[in-house]
Amino acid sequence: MITNKISLLVGGEAGAGITRSGFLFAKTCLRGGLYVFGANDYQSLIRGGHNFYTVRADSEQVYSQADTVDLLLALNKETILFHKDELVSGAGVIYDGDQISITDEELGRDDIKLYAVPLRNIVKELEGPQIMENTVALGAAIALLDYDPELLNSVLRDTFSPKTAELNIEAAKQGYNYTREHHGNSYGYRLKKTGSAGKKRIFLTGNEAIGLGAINAGCKLYVAYPMTPATSILHFFAPLDRQYKMVVIQTENEIAAVNMVAGASFAGARSMTATSGGGFCLMSEGLGMTGMTETSPVIVLVQRPGPSTGLPTYTAQGDLRFAIHASQGEFPRVVIAPGNVEESFCKTIEAFNLAEKFQISALIISDKYLAESHGTAEPFDQNRIGIDRGKLITETEYTGEAEYKRHKFTEDGISPRAIPGTKGAIVRTNADEHNELGYTTEDPVLTTKMTDKRFKKLDALKKELENYETTKLYGPEKADATIIGWGSTKGPIREAMKILSKEGITVNYLQIVYLHPFPADKVQRTLQSAKKTIVVENNKTSQLSSLIREHLLTTVDHEILKYDGRPFNPEALSQSIKEVL
């Protein structure tokens, strides 16, 4: 009997509420005191196709999905056929036996427990909508796992309107009772409430964490054009504008979005936009304008596989170089890659501070896997980072002796920043090269001086970042190998480390959180003592390896690369690591 360790997959057609039911099961586990990770996999269509959501729950923290499935909730036959090879020996399959017939030949294995439950009939008898079949299946799953049905009921109550909740609770109950009666205690997995049961931890996506971080950081304007997988940030903000006194706008396109946040930043409001690669292409010119005008929006780039439209609903890390280099000319920026939901929250706050302090654009680079997967976290500490608006002149009147100069030359390159409306100050900026007052210039001496001024800010930023956790090291100082990664690979890498350590293989893991400016000294220090270096990335050309080569003149020993649109699975990743050791 295996207790409090489960990998569940719910699958079916798009439109069948797959993500919702996976999420409900995950929350049920969360409220029983388990750590949960939830990942969705869906295609770029509205109806049909094959969608699935995997939930992994454990009494210990889980950082990613599992390679295998212990319990399959199959809302159509395709789900069984697609996922039968991922099932562990002794896995259970909950399906509607009246609707789906599956032969031994089709299944191709005899170590699976098939649990037929009349999902459709139960819904029909309750006169509920067909989509409620998945709630019946959830009730059945709770029964097989001998879990507390009241946990599911509480989640249903918090998710649906009272009337819908009651109907769903009844549907779950019928599924539960049927399964108890007909399938008894034959399943080898159990879930039990732990000491952490109750509403103590939070379960959220990377995108939601970025949204929370932005609000906490005082973001006042969020504008964006929908693009998967960044869209859910817009969905997160939209209903909250009144509560947090913000403006949230779906603009006509990404070009409008980036210009709008630049304008709002110039006028003194913290502002943010988010998009994926295609939208970021459209924003590139605007990004350069923020470099030249020293405006400071936060721009979130949630990656998906490219080039071009690529795989719209899948994951990749192919835009690292693009984020670092986008737009013509040379100008400073900061590029930050959170690796989990906590970092998505904290690094967003840091991004807002750094943007304003150094009067640059701050780019947060995430990807579909981090953005749309749900992770478990302790409720975020909202006071740890604080708000730093840099050299912002907050007085209503400018009292400097000389005329106010928006682009004044200073020691660190950062000019005191007045906002339009400040008495006694005329605030002028310019996408053309300009003088300190913001007037256009084509003078060669001034051009050099202004470029140097902007790059002095990069030096100041580098200095500031020495006090930031720009890299993180997990595992022992001395190890058989050092894995290097950035962004969402963090979860699978940490899971792979658990697997390897059980086999007596010690690896450590260097996560590079700040990709630009590159924390060369810190990376160098770790790599110097590394026996063997392995870069793990979700791209084809190992862009991180090239950054390491560029900044440290070092070639990493191995690259483990995956570019099929799917995240790494921990077991498979640990195998790949063993192969190169």
Add this chain to the structure above:
Amino acid sequence: MVTLEDLKTPKTNTWCPGCGNFGILMAFKKALIELGIEREEAVIVSGIGCHGKMVNYVNVNGFHGIHGRVLPLAQGIKLANPKLKVVGFAGDADQYNEGWGHFAHAARMNIDMTLIVHDNMVLGLTTGQATSTSQQGFKSKSTPFGVIPPMLNPVAHALVSDGTFVARGFSGDMFHLKNLIVEAIKHRGFAFIDVFQPCVTFNYLNTYDWFRQRVYKLEEEGHDVTDRKKALEKALEWGDRIPIGIFYNRERPTYHDNLPHLKDAPLTKVPTENVDVTSTINEMM
């Protein structure tokens, strides 16, 4: 009270002698003076082209942005601080070519700002190519055999996009244009003025004389500015007689009017510190 002297900048003006932009520059300055708008209260935004130099030539807050993006940039400024008087200046290529995608949306959104388009029906700064308002058959460096498609009609487009203040001026009639700008800035909502401003170097066809022979004032012919259908009829007039003046002026709730939570303070005055997100965090348990 702001004076013409206050609005002067140290920058040497580099427009061609006789350029239509001079009339717009002076009309705008005089409008600011007439309205008693303080320099710190005004923000001007310009795009790329000869018109873009407005930011260099008027000593108020300014943002000289990139080509075609005057509207979203100006909207961002106004959204952050609605107390500012925001006026965007764009060129015909800047707004009607590169930035066309923003135009209808700005009219629909009705953010309280003014857009003045310096429409010389040619690309000047890039030395003479056709734009979307160049007349059919207009020969230029990029259209040596003449422009093939018919010209775009920005006034009609503003009207059908639910623009609340739609006007056309002529920089050869500075006093009339000044009055239009005053009315546009006073208008609550998105105010748009297309301004004929002859390019004396690259537009051999649409010259001061060409316009003078054709333009007439809507207000002198008893045009009802609250009648959108009539306005559209007038917008479609082109040929021997071309109307200038206010085509349409009828207020409807602005974008901000629909944001009741921001009635008390602009975004720039909503505290950035200590924003408590606990209630939203609790919903994720």
